[in-house]
Amino acid sequence: MFRFLLGNSRWVLFFSVCAGLISGLSSAGLIAVINMALGNEKNTLVLLGWCFAGLCGLLLVARIISAFLLMRLGQDVIFDLRLKLSRQILQVSFSRLQKVGPARILACLTQDIATLAEAFQWLPMLCVNAAIILGCLLYLGWLSSALLILVLFSILVGVIGFRLIETRALHSLTMAREYDDALYGHFRSLTQGVKELKLHELRRNAFFSECLEADAKSYRRQYIKGISFYILAGNWGNSLFYLSIGTVLFLLPYGQEVIVKFAQVVELDVAVLPIWPAMKPDVLRGYCLTILYMISPLAAFVEGLPLLAKGNIALKKIEGLGKDSREPELAKPGESLEFSHQVVLNLMGVTHQYSKEGEDRPFTLGPVDLTLQPGEVVFLTGGNGSGKTTLALLMVGLYMPEQGIIRLGEQCITKANREEYRQQFSAVFSDFYLFDSLLGFHGNELDAEARAYLACLQLDHKVQIEHGEFSTLDLSQGQRKRLALLVAYLEDRPFYLFDEWAADQDPIFKKIFYTEILPALKDKGKTVIVISHDEQYFHVADRCFRLEDGQLSEISVV
Ligand SMILES: Nc1ncnc2c1ncn2[C@@H]1O[C@H](COP(=O)(O)OP(=O)(O)OP(=O)(O)O)[C@@H](O)[C@H]1O
Structure with a gap:
C-alpha cells in the first residue's frame, strides 16, 4: 500500500x-x-x-x-x-x-x-x-x-x-x-x-x-x-x-x-x-x-x-x-474519423464465437454477409439462441468481429474509429437500461421536444419532463420501453436497432410501432434493424432475415 x-x-x-x-x-x-x-x-x-x-x-x-x-x-x-x-x-x-x-x-x-x-x-x-x-x-x-x-x-x-x-x-x-x-x-x-x-x-x-x-x-x-x-x-x-x-x-x-x-x-x-x-x-x-x-x-x-x-x-x-479490464479501446484524439450520413452498412464474412470452458461446441455466429441501404427497414427473426442479439451487438460495434470486416460507407471499422462508429446507432435492447434523466442532451428546446414525443408515445399522462428529468420511472415494462424509444428518438442517429421492442407492447401500440413509427423513421432516411417474431407485420419490412444456429439467410416478406 x-x-x-x-x-x-x-x-x-x-x-x-x-x-x-x-x-x-x-x-x-x-x-x-x-x-x-x-x-x-x-x-x-x-x-x-x-x-x-x-x-x-x-x-x-x-x-x-x-x-x-x-x-x-x-x-x-x-x-x-x-x-x-x-x-x-x-x-x-x-x-x-x-x-x-x-x-x-x-x-x-x-x-x-x-x-x-x-x-x-x-x-x-x-x-x-x-x-x-x-x-x-x-x-x-x-x-x-x-x-x-x-x-x-x-x-x-x-x-x-x-x-x-x-x-x-x-x-x-x-x-x-x-x-x-x-x-x-x-x-x-x-x-x-x-x-x-x-x-x-x-x-x-x-x-x-x-x-x-x-x-x-x-x-x-x-x-x-x-x-x-x-x-x-x-x-x-x-x-x-x-x-x-x-x-x-x-x-x-x-x-x-x-x-x-x-x-x-x-x-x-x-x-x-x-x-x-x-x-x-x-x-x-x-x-x-x-x-x-x-x-x-x-x-x-x-x-x-x-x-x-x-x-x-x-x-x-x-x-x-x-x-x-485494461484494454484501451477508445480512439486516441485525432484518430477517429467522421462518417457521412446516409451511407451503406456492409458486413462481410463477419463472425463471432463464444467459448466457455467445458463446452464441447461453442456457439459461432456467421460468417455473415449483409448490406443495409440507407432508409431500409430490415427485420431479423429466428429461434431462441440463434444469434440475433449477438449479430445486433456486432452491428452496433459493441462486439468486434473475430473475422471479416464491417464497412460504413467507404470506411472499414477498426479500433481507431469504432467509438465514432458506435455513435451512429440508437438502440433499445431487450435488456435496456433507463436513466432517470436525459443525460448527454442539451438545448433549450429539449423539454418541449421530449414532451411532444411523450404525447406521441401516449405517456404524457404518466410521465412529465422538467429540465431533462423524468418525473418517474415506476412504469410498466411496456411503458418503460416506450420511454427508451423516446430517448432513441431524441438521439436522432442514422441507424436504429430494436431488439424485440414490440414484445411487451399491447396490440394497439404494437400496430402503431410497426405501421406508424417504423415507416416514419424510414421516411426520415433512417436505417432500421428490427428483431421481431411478429410475423403478421413482416410485410412492413423491406427485407427479412432469419438466423438459424448462427447462420443468416434471407426470407420472403410476404
Ligand atoms: N455472454 C455470452 N457468453 C457466452 N455465450 C453466450 C453469451 N451470450 C449469448 N451466448 C450464447 O450465444 C448464443 C446466441 O445467443 P443470442 O443472445 O445472440 O441469441 P438470440 O437469438 O438473441 O436469442 P433470444 O431470442 O433468446 O434472445 C446462445 O446459444 C447463447 O447461449
Missing part, C-alpha cells in the same frame, strides 16, 4: 512521514525530559519545564500535520481510484466486461474501495505510532546500548513470531475476500430475483441456505480465523515487551549476582565482560518508562495491521480488476 501511495504522490508522503518522524522524536524527547525531571533537583526544573512545553507543542503540530497530510493523500488516492476504475470500465470492450462479470466489478467498486478507504484512514496513526516507537528506541539507545540490544532482540523475536502467524492470517483474509465476490453475486440474485424467490418457497429456502448462508458462513469462518491470528500475533508482540521489562527489573540483578560470583570463582575481572550495563536507577526508571510508553502505540500499531492487510488485499483485487 505504501508502494502504491509512493507511486501516487511521493512528495506529500515524504512530508507527512517527516512530520510523523518529528512527532515520534518529540515523544521520545518528552520521556527523556520526564525521566530527568523525576530524578533532578528543583533548580533545573524550570528549564526542563520549558523543554517539556516546547516538545509538547512540537509533538502536537507535527502529529496534526502528519495525520492531515496522510488523510488528504488517502482521500485523493481513493478519489482517483474510483474515477480511474469507473473510467476504465466505461472504456473497456463490452465482451471483456461481460467476461469480468458484474458481481466482481460491483464488489471492487463498493467493498474494496471502502476497505481501502478504511485502511487509509488508519494510515496516519500507523505512521505516528511507528515514529513514536522509533523515537523511544533512539532514547533507549541513548540511555544504554545494552538495553537497546535487549529490546531490539525482543522486537526481532516478536516480528519473526508475528510474521509466522501473519502468513496464516493473510491467507484466511484473502480467502474471505474471495467469498465476498460470491456474496455480491448472491445479493444481486436476491434483489433482481426477488419475485421468483418469493413465489417458490423451496427455491427460496435452497437459495438462502445453499448459496447465501453457505458463502456467508465460509466468509465468516475465514474472517474470524484471519483476525484471530492477528489477535494472537498482536498479543504475542505485546507480551514480549512485558517480558523484557521483567527481565531487566527482576532477572538481570539476579543474573548479575550470579555472574559476579562466577567471575570471582574463575578469577575474572568483571569490568572486562563485554556487555555489562551499569544499571543506575535513573537508567532503569527511564527504561521502564519508555517501554511502558511504547506499549500503547505498539498495541495500536498491531491492532491496525489487519486493516492494513485487508487494505492490501482490496488493493490487489482492484489492481487485478484494473488489469483484467
Whole structure:
C-alpha cells in the first residue's frame, strides 16, 4: 500500500512521514525530559519545564500535520481510484466486461474501495505510532546500548513470531475476500430475483441456505480465523515487551549476582565482560518508562495491521480488476474519423464465437454477409439462441468481429474509429437500461421536444419532463420501453436497432410501432434493424432475415 501511495504522490508522503518522524522524536524527547525531571533537583526544573512545553507543542503540530497530510493523500488516492476504475470500465470492450462479470466489478467498486478507504484512514496513526516507537528506541539507545540490544532482540523475536502467524492470517483474509465476490453475486440474485424467490418457497429456502448462508458462513469462518491470528500475533508482540521489562527489573540483578560470583570463582575481572550495563536507577526508571510508553502505540500499531492487510488485499483485487479490464479501446484524439450520413452498412464474412470452458461446441455466429441501404427497414427473426442479439451487438460495434470486416460507407471499422462508429446507432435492447434523466442532451428546446414525443408515445399522462428529468420511472415494462424509444428518438442517429421492442407492447401500440413509427423513421432516411417474431407485420419490412444456429439467410416478406 505504501508502494502504491509512493507511486501516487511521493512528495506529500515524504512530508507527512517527516512530520510523523518529528512527532515520534518529540515523544521520545518528552520521556527523556520526564525521566530527568523525576530524578533532578528543583533548580533545573524550570528549564526542563520549558523543554517539556516546547516538545509538547512540537509533538502536537507535527502529529496534526502528519495525520492531515496522510488523510488528504488517502482521500485523493481513493478519489482517483474510483474515477480511474469507473473510467476504465466505461472504456473497456463490452465482451471483456461481460467476461469480468458484474458481481466482481460491483464488489471492487463498493467493498474494496471502502476497505481501502478504511485502511487509509488508519494510515496516519500507523505512521505516528511507528515514529513514536522509533523515537523511544533512539532514547533507549541513548540511555544504554545494552538495553537497546535487549529490546531490539525482543522486537526481532516478536516480528519473526508475528510474521509466522501473519502468513496464516493473510491467507484466511484473502480467502474471505474471495467469498465476498460470491456474496455480491448472491445479493444481486436476491434483489433482481426477488419475485421468483418469493413465489417458490423451496427455491427460496435452497437459495438462502445453499448459496447465501453457505458463502456467508465460509466468509465468516475465514474472517474470524484471519483476525484471530492477528489477535494472537498482536498479543504475542505485546507480551514480549512485558517480558523484557521483567527481565531487566527482576532477572538481570539476579543474573548479575550470579555472574559476579562466577567471575570471582574463575578469577575474572568483571569490568572486562563485554556487555555489562551499569544499571543506575535513573537508567532503569527511564527504561521502564519508555517501554511502558511504547506499549500503547505498539498495541495500536498491531491492532491496525489487519486493516492494513485487508487494505492490501482490496488493493490487489482492484489492481487485478484494473488489469483484467485494461484494454484501451477508445480512439486516441485525432484518430477517429467522421462518417457521412446516409451511407451503406456492409458486413462481410463477419463472425463471432463464444467459448466457455467445458463446452464441447461453442456457439459461432456467421460468417455473415449483409448490406443495409440507407432508409431500409430490415427485420431479423429466428429461434431462441440463434444469434440475433449477438449479430445486433456486432452491428452496433459493441462486439468486434473475430473475422471479416464491417464497412460504413467507404470506411472499414477498426479500433481507431469504432467509438465514432458506435455513435451512429440508437438502440433499445431487450435488456435496456433507463436513466432517470436525459443525460448527454442539451438545448433549450429539449423539454418541449421530449414532451411532444411523450404525447406521441401516449405517456404524457404518466410521465412529465422538467429540465431533462423524468418525473418517474415506476412504469410498466411496456411503458418503460416506450420511454427508451423516446430517448432513441431524441438521439436522432442514422441507424436504429430494436431488439424485440414490440414484445411487451399491447396490440394497439404494437400496430402503431410497426405501421406508424417504423415507416416514419424510414421516411426520415433512417436505417432500421428490427428483431421481431411478429410475423403478421413482416410485410412492413423491406427485407427479412432469419438466423438459424448462427447462420443468416434471407426470407420472403410476404
Ligand atoms: N455472454 C455470452 N457468453 C457466452 N455465450 C453466450 C453469451 N451470450 C449469448 N451466448 C450464447 O450465444 C448464443 C446466441 O445467443 P443470442 O443472445 O445472440 O441469441 P438470440 O437469438 O438473441 O436469442 P433470444 O431470442 O433468446 O434472445 C446462445 O446459444 C447463447 O447461449
